[in-house]
Amino acid sequence: EDQVTQSPEAxxxxxxxxxxxxxxxxxxxxxxxxxxxxxxxxxxxFLFTLYSxxxxxxxxxxxxxxxxxxxxxxxxxxxxxxxxxxLCAVQATGGYQKVTFGTGTKLQVIP
Amino acid sequence: DxxxxxxxxxxxxxxxxxxxxxxxxxxxxxxxxxxxxxxxxxxxLIxxxxxxxMKEKGDIPEGYxxxxxxxxxxxxxxxxxxxxxxxxxxxxxxxxxxGSKQYFGPGTRLTVT
Numbered sequence: 001e002d003q004v005t006q007s008p009e010a011x012x013x014x015x016x017x018x019x020x021x022x023x024x025x026x027x028x029x030x031x032x033x034x035x036x037x038x039x040x041x042x043x044x045x046f047l048f049t050l051y052s053x054x055x056x057x058x059x060x061x062x063x064x065x066x067x068x069x070x071x072x073x074x075x076x077x078x079x080x081x082x083x084x085x086x087l088c089a090v091q092a093t094g095g096y097q098k099v100t101f102g103t104g105t106k107l108q109v110i111p
Numbered sequence: 112d113x114x115x116x117x118x119x120x121x122x123x124x125x126x127x128x129x130x131x132x133x134x135x136x137x138x139x140x141x142x143x144x145x146x147x148x149x150x151x152x153x154x155x156l157i158x159x160x161x162x163x164x165m166k167e168k169g170d171i172p173e174g175y176x177x178x179x180x181x182x183x184x185x186x187x188x189x190x191x192x193x194x195x196x197x198x199x200x201x202x203x204x205x206x207x208x209x210g211s212k213q214y215f216g217p218g219t220r221l222t223v224t
Contacts, residue, residue: 031209043201043215098169099213103153
């Protein structure tokens, strides 16, 4: 069964203090790994899709990387508006495969 | 921009009531999904649909049913609401079933008393 584990559960950073969020996954064959951002009381918002080990994607202060067993979301010089819960999800290969989500990392950036 | 809308942001129902949650997407997406989100459990897939009148069970379909009569609309039905169905319900859509990002609605916070 596909599994996604995110760590830490919560992270508190000072504004400008860079850090990384981890997503470890187990899947029979990876079709895609997704990162979403979720603000309180809202639905998740898509950030990135990574398809193969070694791939990297960037958007503003966020950079996502992928290995065969985990993905990292690096946050460089975060701002308070980056505070949110970040969700990782995987989709396996073979027919229609559902997306399995992790439980997320709640990020708080303090001014 | 893709827009996924859900009929209610907040809903309070009594145990045993039949509950309908509606979801509409405006981007002609083939695939639609219903999830529930609970603290510590993340998003769990209830049902999905890859075409009109087609549906597939997700991880936790018990106590739920779905309907997709039109491509843009996907309904989640709680046949007889129970307190353990109190949760945040999220609808999503995607262009294709494979490797495609999902667009989520704002969610419906359902409380069953």
